[in-house]
Amino acid sequence: MPDAIHIDDLAEPRLTERQRAAIAGAPPVRFDVEAVLAAARAGTGLDDFGADDFRQRLGLWLASFDADADLTDLGRATVFGECVRYASTRLRLEDLLRRHSEIGQIAIDRPIMVAGLPRSGTTHLVNILAADPRLRSTPLWETMEPIPAPEDQGTPDPRYVRTAAMWGAFEETLPLMPAMHEMAPEHVHEDIELQGPDFSSYLPEWLSRPTAWRDHYLTADQTPHYAYAKRMMQALTWLKGPRRWVVKSPPHMENLPALIAVHPSAIVPITHRDPVAVLQSAITMIAYGDRIRRKRQDLPALAAWWIDRIEALLRRCVRDRDAIPAAQSIDILFHEYMADQKATVARVYAMAGLEMTPEAEARIDAFLAANPRNKHGRVVYDLIGDFGIDIGALRERFGFYYDRFPVARERVTGERT
Template sequence: MTENTIRIDDLGAPQLTPIQRQAIAAAPPVHMQEESVLAAARQATGLSDFGAGDFRERLCIWLLSFDEDRGLGPLGRAGLFNDAVRYASNRLLLEDLLKCNPDIAEVVIDRPIIIAGLPRSGTTNLVNILAADQRLRSMPLWEAMQPIPAPGQAAAGAGEDPRFTTTKAVWSAFESLLPLMPAMHEMAPDHVHEDIELQALDFSTYLPEWLSRPYRWREYYYAHDQTPHYAYGKKVLQALTWQRGPSRWVMKSPPHMENLVPLQTTYPDATYVITHRDPLAVLQSAMTMIAYGDRLRRTHIDLKELADYWIARIERLLLACVRDRERLPEAQTIDVLFHEYMADQSSTVEKIYAMAGLELDSGAARSMQRYLRANPRGKHGKVRYDLAGDFGIDVAALRERFAFYYSRFPVEKEAL
């Protein structure tokens, strides 16, 4: 094994470090109750108007799903509760801003470039490359964590935004607890984050699925059209644009793959970029990352349950993509194969810019190259995965299960 290769060999029976044990022991007990979440959000913001009340049903299902997940430990429960409070607080701040500034509703989101693709399929790399072009607006992690400044906080651009300072401290603590996480998925405060956070303010997102096994929520999410929640997310985008331009966005999120129609309904003039990768390579990376984080969140790690959950989840994403891909306008849509993208990133970027009607000028090209030089693949080490050994997966049978996707998109089957 080379010096920068990482092998995590305790996924199912983690050997916790002293700092991890301390963090778990320090987690406060929480009550997964709607009013507990909303009261905490009111106290945090000093506000009380959450806007339309339909979100409460979804919040209640989130919380019930967390209670039903018996494998969650104290730190996992506290983290999910705190996320719900953060989303509710962000919603209060947004609704207050919209009420005080009704002109935000008139802000135009101009021909955004929107990346859809499986997690671990190159979307993070691609969106950060495109976001290096300062003519495009993007949402860094610090802004995704709290899109609207609280009363008294400095607005973005006035020195170091307090939200950036807070996110930097939170993520530094997170990485001290899970030091191998950046090798799988770096979450630097100033790197672009997923716009999935926009729908989270309306409590309709698959984010809880990364942190728990919320079966009840998953089935509720499947059963409901996400168009209203994409519309709510667009209000957040308008508020962000009103705070700080420009108005042409680049953004990305994996759940767009199962919501291509709501996406196109909400942003009809967008350029849609869909990345495609061997789903088995995606699964071994995503499941290893989730299992590694679960050592903090769960009292017992059932790798088979994790595999069953995420194989079905990725299958659902891909079935929906195959079903709805042709409903997107061809003149606005480009499919990006992972192996071709990694072999020639510049060519992919040029094709996206051509489709978006945007000139790839020398300034943008230099900014993109600076990002690439500062963030080479494997910057934090390369994790060696073992889909069959770690998760007991029959690789041949799983490839057959995803035959519908391989036959539709010519992704390269990767060595596992």
């Protein structure tokens, strides 16, 4: 893999044979609530989904996907499959809770819940912290299938094997993706996945342009869905300790009141980065994946979508930042974090009341050594050339955020000094 990676075909992708085959081989799907639920029942042998309120949200997901006319058959099959996966997990969770009512009594005490913009170092930070064996986390393989089926026995866990195979095939189809966001089965993934079976969160926005869902999500109280994810955390704690958690998700940044209402003892580190740098990274990654998900590439429209979304997220963060008690939260500036990662970790440990044991430090050092920045190559981004963005106007738009948090402004390709 070259050190500098230039993706010069975002607007007019030059598809590989593997990519063409993946698109051509996708089965047709019908975006219907009962079709999703029937597939989940058939795959699990279960039929109790618990409270029925999720059906309305699932229906809105599906209607939003169906309204996205630019999805390829592969894009449609992908989002349909995600809905079936979440519905299957919901069935398995309800079955486990019915058989073990004691799960509901498990305390989730002082979880470390990392918030921050996408592409602002949250994934790296949570993986550093999760190297400490005293902390429970959500590795990718477990978030894909949180509740094991009865037949999921043995070492390695069959869920790990399935995840490794699935994401291995995905990265063979999109080989530049690891340079932007590696999906290693053992690395910690976003705990927002635990809200997926309740059919909430901004998850659909990463796979489609689900306008109706986005508009609903931004006006709905997310507290019940954080409570649902807490039930999932209780179940996962019951299945396997330890009891103290470390998790991360960007949407925590726009849902701070809901987060602290459900987890009043949470420790909340919030990473902050220049939103211009965040956007150039995030939308380039999405555009690269869209070559197999979408029939045509409209890069300015993609940029407009995510500029709007990141602005909404940051305005809510600025508005609600003080919802988290000062003794339970710290703001982490990306440039300071990258300059001294261990000092940042020490700050989090101090706030969380965790002693830095020799074992924890050794594991953290090993993770840092094995996962340097740009491990899989450095992607060269071009917001101006690829997406037609007026950088000066974009910075003015985010002035409210620069005023609140002193992030270093990162110069982007073609920007005038």
